[in-house]
Amino acid sequence: MPGIVLEEELADALQEVAVKYLGVSSAGSRGVVRADHVSRDEAGLRELLRTGYLRAAVNLTATLITAAGQGPGRMHRPTKHTPRSLQLWLTRFAVMLRIRLHEPLLKEAEPFGDFSKPDMFYQFYPDLYENRCGSLVPFSLRLLVAELPGHVGKAEEAMDRLYIMLDVIQTMIKNLNDNKTEDGSEPITEEDKTESIRLWSGRRIRVMHSIVNCAIALKDYRLATNTLATLQRQATSAQQQRAITSALCRLHLLAGNVDAAVTHLNEARVTRLHICPTPDVREYVDMGLIDIAHGKYQDAYNNFARAADQEPTNIMVANNIAVCLLYMGRLKEAITVLQKAIQSDPERALSESLLVNLCTLHELQSANTGDKKLALLRLLCQHKSDTIPNVVEALKLT
Structure with a gap:
């Protein structure tokens, strides 16, 4: 018997930050899309998700779920579930998780329990689904909860x-x-x-x-390793085998077992030879991470640079290149790498991780970073919608 807990309409968080730090005149030039700007159906919801107006998408899910009889004030009251209503809840929960609305999400998910109640099955509604049996609940909704x-x-x-x-x-x-x-x-x-x-x-x-x-x-690395090893044994293709072996390499690095990481790197390399003759981004990144673990920042930089040659817009690679340059004392070059990443593909590069790293580098370079952070905020207003959960934290504006 679910219902909407988050009743107030969510505002565009990026717009609020822009008004506060850039002023109404500057923020006003940014077009803001709200739930009432699109059709009130799944097509409108898909458009909001596609364009990155996630808070507006949450608002629209509330409208659609309310129309299905499960809106504000309906929690703990009898209701009927349908595949459509549960798909709407899945979309709502996924977006709330993405923008870190954890508290209301937990409250709204609680009435569903483990999805084993009778009204979660087709046979509970024989007039609607005749002889159909099985669960109404999308697997992705079960997994998310x-x-x-x-x-x-x-x-x-x-x-x-x-x-x-x-x-x-x-x-x-x-x-x-x-x-x-x-x-x-x-x-x-x-x-x-x-x-x-x-x-x-x-x-x-x-x-x-x-x-x-x-x-x-x-931090139960043994369980994580054993679970990945089971997946490795069950892999049905060389691509799967290689991906899991690479994951084991990175997991051992996380656990501090560099020798084991090297072993898995070599295993992944042998498997890769069955797929392609030359190293790819995954292998160069694994090699670079092992170099960092050994304190070989120049070697790591070289490997990440080779990965960047293959995927120039890979933000994870750009971040790692900047880290290597920082450890080598080349702060200005590290900043340039991240700035070039933004210039070459602002839609992709203006991510939370890259913004945090770039603002940190600016602070290491100078105590006077306010103008540079506001310039990044202007770029966000120009290229991004409302996809970064906390813009203030990402830009380190406080």
Whole structure:
């Protein structure tokens, strides 16, 4: 029995910051899109998401969910669920998570529980769905709600939820392998069995990736390593094998085990040879990260530069190049690298991580950084919508 908790309409956060720091006249030139500027349907919602007006998208989901009978004041009151209403909740929760509205998100997600209540299934509504059986709930909504505690410092609770999901999925796959439907109730055709195993195997991988993230948050690197190793054994292609081996390399670096990271780098390189003959961005980045762990910043810089040659707009690579230059005492060049990244692709480069790094470098260079930060704010107003959760923190304006 869900309902909207976040009743007030969200304002455009970037516009508010622009008015405060640039003045009404400067901020007024920035076009702001609101929920009432688009059609009040899924097409309008997609347009807001495409253009990056995320707070307006949250506002529109409230309108659409209210029209479905689950709006403000409806929590703990009887309601009817549909695939459409649950898809709207999924969109709303995903956007709220993206802009870090954690407190209202947790409150709005709470009534759903673990999605096991009878009214979450097609058979609860026989007049609407006749003989159809199964859950109304999108898998992505289940996974998002299971992961939620991990975003507010409760990774153990998220881990428990994820393992429950994993157990259910593994039971379904076992039933399918026994030539039965997912719930084990009746025989299944070979064609349906193959497609269902493919679907649920992919979902099992997604849950296991989430478990790895929770394990890393808990600094349980052994569990994270074992889970990735299981995924590595289950990989069905050289691309998957190579990606997981690279992830193991970076995980061991995070845990401080550089020798193990080197071992996995070499394993990933052997697998890569079956895909392409020359190193790619992933391999150069792994090599650069290991160089940093060894304190070899010039070698790391060289590897990241080779990665940048292949993907000039890769922001992660640009950030790592700047870090290497900083450690080599080349502060001005580090700033230039990030500035060039913004100039070459402002839509992509004006990200939270790059802005934080660039503002930090400006502060290391000079105590008088106000004008440079305001210049970045103007660029944000020119090129970005409302996608950065906290502009003030990103630009270090306080």
